[in-house]
Amino acid sequence: xxxxxxxxxxxxxxxxxxxxxxxxxxxxxxxxxxxxxxxxxxxxxxxxxxxxxxxxxxxxxxxxxxxxxxxxxxxxxxxxxxxxxxxxxxxxxxxxxxxxxxxxxxxxxxxxxxxxxxxxxxxxxxxxxxxxxxxxxxxxxxxxxxxxxxxxxxxxxxxxxxxxxxxxxxxxxxxxxxxxxxxxxxxxxxxxxxxxxxxxxxxxxxxxxxxxxxxxxxxxxxxxxxxxxxxxxxxxxxxxxxxxxxxxxxxxxxxxxxxxxxxxxxxxxxxxxx
Amino acid sequence: xxxxxxxxxxxxxxxxxxxxxxxxxxxxxxxxxxxxxxxxxxxxxxxxxxxxxxxxxxxxxxxxxxxxxxxxxxxxxxxxxxxxxxxxxxxxxxxxxxxxxxxxxxxxxxxxxxxxxxxxxxxxxxxxxxxxxxxxxxxxxxxxxxxxxxxxxxxxxxxxxxxxxxxxxxxxxxxxxxxxxxxxxxxxxxxxxxxxxxxxxxxxxxxxxxxxxxxx
Ligand code: HEM
Ligand code: SF4
Numbered sequence: 083x084x085x086x087x088x089x090x091x092x093x094x095x096x097x098x099x100x101x102x103x104x105x106x107x108x109x110x111x112x113x114x115x116x117x118x119x120x121x122x123x124x125x126x127x128x129x130x131x132x133x134x135x136x137x138x139x140x141x142x143x144x145x146x147x148x149x150x151x152x153x154x155x156x157x158x159x160x161x162x163x164x165x166x167x168x169x170x171x172x173x174x175x176x177x178x179x180x181x182x183x184x185x186x187x188x189x190x191x192x193x194x195x196x197x198x199x200x201x202x203x204x205x206x207x208x209x210x211x212x213x214x215x216x217x218x219x220x221x222x223x224x225x226x227x228x229x230x231x232x233x234x235x236x237x238x239x240x241x242x243x244x245x246x247x248x249x250x251x252x253x254x255x256x257x258x259x260x261x262x263x264x265x266x267x268x269x270x271x272x273x274x275x276x277x278x279x280x281x282x283x284x285x286x287x288x289x290x291x292x293x294x295x296x297x298x299x300x301x302x303x304x305x306x307x308x309x310x311x312x313x314x315x316x317x318x319x320x321x322x323x324x325x326x327x328x329x330x331x332x333x334x335x336x337x338x339x340x341x342x343x344x345x346x347x348x349x350x351x352x353x354x355x356x
Numbered sequence: 357x358x359x360x361x362x363x364x365x366x367x368x369x370x371x372x373x374x375x376x377x378x379x380x381x382x383x384x385x386x387x388x389x390x391x392x393x394x395x396x397x398x399x400x401x402x403x404x405x406x407x408x409x410x411x412x413x414x415x416x417x418x419x420x421x422x423x424x425x426x427x428x429x430x431x432x433x434x435x436x437x438x439x440x441x442x443x444x445x446x447x448x449x450x451x452x453x454x455x456x457x458x459x460x461x462x463x464x465x466x467x468x469x470x471x472x473x474x475x476x477x478x479x480x481x482x483x484x485x486x487x488x489x490x491x492x493x494x495x496x497x498x499x500x501x502x503x504x505x506x507x508x509x510x511x512x513x514x515x516x517x518x519x520x521x522x523x524x525x526x527x528x529x530x531x532x533x534x535x536x537x538x539x540x541x542x543x544x545x546x547x548x549x550x551x552x553x554x555x556x557x558x559x560x561x562x563x564x565x566x567x568x569x570x571x572x
Binding site: 177178179194195196197198199200201203204205209215217218219220221222223315317318320321325326328329330332333336337340343344346347348350351354 | 389390391392393396397399400401402404405406408409455456457458495496498499503504506507508510511514515517518521522525526529533534535536
């Protein structure tokens with residue numbers, strides 16, 4: 083089946099945050115309104131960005147960035163949510179396959195089988211997964227954007243587009259076959275470049291084997307707070323691709339070696355006894 | 357040779373050994389579940405990870421209690437384990453023929469701790485400390501430490517697991533199954549070994565303790 087993706091065009095986004103709300107509503111991720119009556123001391127931290135960070139119940143949020151360029155202030159908006167990597171750090175380190183690739187290419191997970199180890203949180207190049215966690219007992223459950231495939235709330239299986247895309251009023255979000263969206267994104271970048279945005283680029287086409295959320299940006303990803311060349315961390319590779327296979331080999335060889343010693347030593351002891 | 361016995365491990369040491377090794381095995385098994393993908397389903401809903409933390413608390417607290425009650429015994433054990441001489445080199449050379457073929461000819465007489473036991477002490481001390489440092493960081497700093505640090509902690513925890521886990525198999529095998537280690541099990545359960553075993557396996561030590569008796 084053709085891989086699916088979301089195309090986010092930052093130049094069309096007005097940061098209305100309809101996607102944020104639709105995501106919460108569809109996925110039943112209620113959150114208290116941060117007021118003092120609700121026990122949350124809300125404070126003005128100098129930005130319209132709200133809530134300030136992703137959380138186990140906030141899988142998608144818009145990041146607001148202010149930059150000064152050519153004596154003018156620009157106010158930039160970026161989507162912050164799981165990128166649904168082809169080479170996904172989280173899938174690599176998940177100890178029991180709770181995180182996996184959906185047949186349409188993006189990264190889904192089974193919350194029921196999640197062990198709460200939190201390895202995915204540290205392995206994600208985009209700092210996306212979040213978990214509830216009791217720091218003493220270690221009991222935890224991880225959450226992130228499921229590409230609207232949460233069991234019981236699976237829009238994709240119904241042939242619908244994700245909730246965020248459905249709600250976007252400006253057409254900044256689009257859902258479709260990944261190949262089509264890559265082509266469309268490139269066209270959009272070209273249009274921007276001819277209009278004078280020389281740094282315009284399509285983010286996500288090749289990063290980490292290809293992301294399933296593509297970004298049309300009018301400037302460098304760094305300015306938008308995105309890693310310019312996201313990588314699987316050296317620790318992930320050293321741990322999962324080197325030391326764990328070595329561990330299985332060492333364990334196996336030790337047992338075989340001891341078994342051989344036992345056979346030889348016992349035969350000798352018997353000979354000696356006679 | 358009469359059938360009298362000599363004391364190898366006093367009771368507090370045996371109690372320490374069994375509680376500490378019990379915690380270690382618990383940590384080994386609950387860690388193994390995260391290490392082998394096919395076993396990962398057992399860790400669902402965090403409960404083996406809770407047991408890992410209970411095991412870790414025992415693993416840390418029990419030796420500390422022992423150290424407070426009996427610092428001299430700990431100092432003595434460490435001194436024995438970390439004092440090496442030419443007989444230890446001799447042991448290393450003679451060990452393969454001895455442990456496979458039962459050939460004692462090249463084996464120098466050993467003290468209270470033979471070279472293999474010294475090496476196991478070394479592994480327990482070094483990797484025990486590494487387990488605790490890396491484990492405590494992963495446990496309590498999970499929400500605050502930088503992701504890269506936490507990932508390298510798992511990496512070092514895994515190296516410790518591989519080395520000490522493989523050596524744990526060797527340790528159990530020698531203590532329980534090896535045809536020549538006839539009295540090792542009774543030494544760590546009841547505390548005593550036969551004089552014959554002590555003389556053959558820990559010649560220098562046996563000479564020391566029997567001399568002491570004659571003088572007394
Ligand atoms: C004070 C001692 C120890 C502490 C505090 C500790 C703590 C931890 C923590 C926090 C984790 C990460 C997963 C989680 O959050 O549950 C972990 C994983 C693990 N632990 Fe320990 N641990 C200790 C000792 C040991 C020992 C003695 C062994 C084995 C003999 C062991 C084997 C493992 C293994 C194999 C893993 C999984 C690593 C992986 O996923 O690759 N741990 N431990
Ligand atoms: S962005 Fe992070 S959580 Fe999402 S697929 Fe990539 S590694 Fe996994």
